[in-house]
Amino acid sequence: MKWKWLYRIVSFVFGFLFIAPIVWMLVVSIKKEGMKIVTLVDWFTPPYSFAVYDDILSGTKLTNWMFNSFFVAICVTLFTVTFAAMAGFVMSKLPFRYKSAMFFLVLSGLLIPGEAIIIPLYQVAKDMSLLNSYQGLIIPVLASPVAVIVLKSFFDGVPNDLLESVQIDGGGTWRIFTQIMLPLNRPALASMAILTFIGSWNNFLWPFLSVTNDNLFTLPMGIPTLMSQYSEDYVKPMVVNTISSIPIILLFVIFERQIIKGVSLSGIKG
Amino acid sequence: MRMNKLRADVLALLFLLPFLAVYGLFTIWPMIKGVEMTFYKWTLIKKMKYVGWDNYSKMFHDQDVWAAIWHSTIFVILTTPTMIVLAILLAMIANRKSRLQKLYRSVFFLPSVLSVAVASYLGLFIFQPYNGFVNTLLHLIQLLPDNKEIFWLTETNLSWIALTLITLWWTVGFNFILYLSAMQDIPDEIVEAARLDGATDSKIFWNITLPYLTPITKTIAMLQIISSFKVFLQIYIITGGGPLDKTRPIIQLIYQTGFRKNDLGYAATMSYMLFVILLVLSAIQYFVNNRKGANA
Numbered sequence: 088m089k090w091k092w093l094y095r096i097v098s099f100v101f102g103f104l105f106i107a108p109i110v111w112m113l114v115v116s117i118k119k120e121g122m123k124i125v126t127l128v129d130w131f132t133p134p135y136s137f138a139v140y141d142d143i144l145s146g147t148k149l150t151n152w153m154f155n156s157f158f159v160a161i162c163v164t165l166f167t168v169t170f171a172a173m174a175g176f177v178m179s180k181l182p183f184r185y186k187s188a189m190f191f192l193v194l195s196g197l198l199i200p201g202e203a204i205i206i207p208l209y210q211v212a213k214d215m216s217l218l219n220s221y222q223g224l225i226i227p228v229l230a231s232p233v234a235v236i237v238l239k240s241f242f243d244g245v246p247n248d249l250l251e252s253v254q255i256d257g258g259g260t261w262r263i264f265t266q267i268m269l270p271l272n273r274p275a276l277a278s279m280a281i282l283t284f285i286g287s288w289n290n291f292l293w294p295f296l297s298v299t300n301d302n303l304f305t306l307p308m309g310i311p312t313l314m315s316q317y318s319e320d321y322v323k324p325m326v327v328n329t330i331s332s333i334p335i336i337l338l339f340v341i342f343e344r345q346i347i348k349g350v351s352l353s354g355i356k357g
Numbered sequence: 358m359r360m361n362k363l364r365a366d367v368l369a370l371l372f373l374l375p376f377l378a379v380y381g382l383f384t385i386w387p388m389i390k391g392v393e394m395t396f397y398k399w400t401l402i403k404k405m406k407y408v409g410w411d412n413y414s415k416m417f418h419d420q421d422v423w424a425a426i427w428h429s430t431i432f433v434i435l436t437t438p439t440m441i442v443l444a445i446l447l448a449m450i451a452n453r454k455s456r457l458q459k460l461y462r463s464v465f466f467l468p469s470v471l472s473v474a475v476a477s478y479l480g481l482f483i484f485q486p487y488n489g490f491v492n493t494l495l496h497l498i499q500l501l502p503d504n505k506e507i508f509w510l511t512e513t514n515l516s517w518i519a520l521t522l523i524t525l526w527w528t529v530g531f532n533f534i535l536y537l538s539a540m541q542d543i544p545d546e547i548v549e550a551a552r553l554d555g556a557t558d559s560k561i562f563w564n565i566t567l568p569y570l571t572p573i574t575k576t577i578a579m580l581q582i583i584s585s586f587k588v589f590l591q592i593y594i595i596t597g598g599g600p601l602d603k604t605r606p607i608i609q610l611i612y613q614t615g616f617r618k619n620d621l622g623y624a625a626t627m628s629y630m631l632f633v634i635l636l637v638l639s640a641i642q643y644f645v646n647n648r649k650g651a652n653a
Contacts, residue, residue, distance in 0.1 A: 090558070098450045098461060105526065106464045109471075115482075120533060127493035156472075166375075174376040180358050181367035182487070198639050202587050202608055203632035205627040206615050208383060209390035210399075215382075218582035250358050260368050263358070267420045289473045291418055291590045294617065308473035311594060319483055328475045339470045346470075350531055350597055351538035 088240045090127065112332075116140075124321075128299060139326045148301060149330055152309035157334070159224050159294075159305055160287040166229045175238035176264050180250060196232030202292060217254040228293060233277045235295050241275040243267060256344070278349035294317045332354050360543075361474045390626045399622035401615075412626040422627060425610040425633045426634070432592075432606060433585040440581050441574060443529050448536035451564075462537070469530030477594035480523035484509035489555070513603040520604065524591055533576050539573045540566065581644035583635060606633055 094291060096149055111130065119136040122129070142148055178190060201208075208227060209218075217223035234250065258266075269276065291307040298304060301312065317323045339346060360368075395412050398405040416422055427544040428522030451461045468476065483490040495501035509519040543566065551561050589608040592598060598605030611631070 094450075098453075098455075098457070101447060101450060102457075102461055102464050104384065105468060107494075107540065108483055108526065109489065111483070112479055124493075126486045127490070127497045130490075130493070151407065151440065170376040170379065173372040177369040177372040181365050181372075182358070182360075182362075182370045183365045183457065184362070186369075188372070193380075196380065196384060198636055199388060200583070200587060200632065200635050202589075203390055203573070203628045203635060204384065204387040204619055205395055206611065206628050207387035209615075210394065211383065211387050211390055227383040228378055230384055231381070242411065252507050254358060260358075260360075260372075264372075267598065291473055292612075296612075304558065306472050308476040310472070310478060312477055321488065324478055324482060325647065328478055331475050332471055335472070336467070341467075347462070347534055350534045 109332075110326050112328050115321050118322055118328040120320060120322045126263050139322050140330070141321065143330060147313060147327075148304070148309065149313065149327060152304045153331060153334065154289060155221075155224075155303060155306075156305040157284065160284050161219070162221075162225045162283045163228055163287040164280050166225070167231050167234060168280050169230055170228050170229060171234035171279065172238050172269065172276060173264070174235045175242055176268055178241035179239045180245075180263075180268075181246070181260075193232045196230075197236065201228075205292055205296060208225050208293075212297055218297050219303060220304065223297050224294055224303065224305070227297075228287070228290065231283065234283065236277070237279060238272070238275060241272050243273055274348070274352060277345060278352040281346055281349035284354055365562045367598050369581055369610070379488070380613045384570050390543075391628065392558050394449035394625035395629060397622045398620075399625070400619050401621060406620075410413060413621050415623065416630065421602070422607075422630070425605050426630075427606040428604055429588065429606040429608075431517065431584050432588050434540070436516060436524055437578060437581045439521060439525055440529060440532060440577060443525055444536050445517070445570065448532045448540055449530065451533070451537055465533050466530035468527050472525065473527070473590050474594065476523065476527040477591045480519065480591070481510070481595050483523075483649045490585050511597055511600055513600060516600065516604050520592060520595060523595065524585075524588070527591075535577060536570060539570055543569050576642075579638070579645060583638050583642070586635065586638065 089184070114131055116136060116139070117135045118130065119134040120139060122134070126294065135193055172191070178186065187256060204226070212218055212223055212227060218225065245268060250267065252269060289307060290305070294305045294308050304312065310331060313327055314324050396407060396409060398408050412444070447465045451458060451465060458633045478512075485494055486493075486508050489509075491509070492501065492507055493505070496503055496504065500509065507515065509515045547565060548561060551565060556564070574607075587608060588606050592604055592606055593609055596604045598609050607627070608631070611624050615621045
């Protein structure tokens with residue numbers, strides 16, 4: 088009995104600590120600007136105001152940046168997973184020459200952290216005139232060796248007999264790929280897509296270096312730019328935080344089951 | 358699949374092409390290009406002049422570089438064990454059958470979907486003196502006297518604590534989910550059998566749950582070490598690397614050297630040092646994981 092209560096209290100305390108900052112962010116964001124704050128309770132009491140929301144939505148490029156973040160993340164996710172699935176498929180199922188060399192090349196990519204090649208990557212992108220463009224934000228990050236390796240290991244689980252029977256029925260390689268391999272591995276593909284999306288959503292270093300035009304900023308870059316203009320007050324920054332978080336929180340609420348499944352699936356093969 | 362050799366080669370090439378093109382141009386080629394850059398005085402505008410091994414010898418005598426590597430290491434040391442303990446604890450909370458089970462799972466994962474910039478700025482304001490959430494909360498529950506303030510972000514040790522807490526809050530969700538699904542994979546019969554034999558909850562935890570979590574813990578620990586070593590934005594936003602560069606991590610130094618001091622050649626040299634460090638860590642990870650395979 089005693090343990091049960093201890094468990095409940097500990098659970099509650101942690102639950103509170105995890106949700107409180109987000110609740111505080113929401114509450115501060117609707118507080119009227121310039122109020123005197125002495126205790127924690129003062130943050131939660133009226134007067135409330137949505138005036139700052141109007142200011143931020145109409146007076147800044149925040150929604151523009153949010154669009155960029157979504158646009159870039161969606162493109163990156165789509166292409167990364169498609170490319171990785173294609174590569175993983177042939178590495179799993181086609182008997183081609185230099186296959187083991189190819190596998191080794193991809194595997195060694197796991198050891199190359201993006202951060203360590205960011206300086207020469209900047210130079211390469213500059214030489215190719217990719218700086219300050221959507222292409223430049225998207226294309227350089229589309230090759231994910233991790234996704235290739237993980238998807239290959241899932242594709243390995245599809246029995247060869249199945250593929251050969253389709254081949255005998257006259258199905259080409261492309262049909263086998265799109266109509267058998269992809270549908271059969273939907274959970275693995277979804278898992279990779281979710282992780283890629285979150286990765287792109289949070290990618291900071293590359294947009295930070297490659298883009299200087301503020302029309303092309305993504306949220307992780309735009310938010311600091313905006314925040315640096317605000318002084319002491321808490322309301323504007325929390326409005327910026329809240330507006331930036333609402334879409335992704337809604338997505339989380341809608342797709343929670345898939346997201347959690349995707350994350351736990353990534354642990355099995357990773 | 359069966360097909361003749363030539364056909365397989367052509368098909369494989371076509372399927373591999375999109376991945377290989379991007380991988381080659383934007384991963385392999387920069388790797389090679391980077392080596393060249395380390396031997397030059399190289400600015401944001403252009404390649405200036407060949408300097409031989411100068412960048413390297415400068416790096417090995419550069420106090421700032423060693424300090425930055427040490428700061429990244431401190432961050433690894435602070436976040437890795439705490440991350441694992443917290444993730445296991447949260448997984449235990451969310452694994453117990455109760456009406457709030459699902460709610461706890463959502464609440465613990467929720468911060469992980471926030472943008473790194475949002476999490477960092479939230480952290481910055483949460484840890485402000487006078488009006489920040491943490492200090493006002495401590496005042497409210499009387500853990501901190503009304504006339505005292507904690508200056509979290511202007512004192513080095515406290516800055517590390519604040520940075521660690523924010524990072525744990527923001528990223529523990531992923532590891533928590535991994536532990537939760539590992540716990541749910543533990544066969545019920547084993548736990549039931551142990552309980553019938555009179556095992557207490559704590560015995561079950563130490564003798565059944567934890568051993569089951571060992572493989573995933575090894576993986577999580579290594580991945581955490583590597584990702585903590587690459588920390589940048591949280592620190593850049595929350596403390597700016599301060600006070601007095603005392604929390605500046607290696608990636609921030611690389612960025613500042615390349616883009617603020619206009620010295621890409623030297624920045625590339627530091628990047629290679631980072632690369633070697635991460636390579637060693639990855640090699641250790643490979644070794645640890647393979648030993649696990651050998652024992653199992």
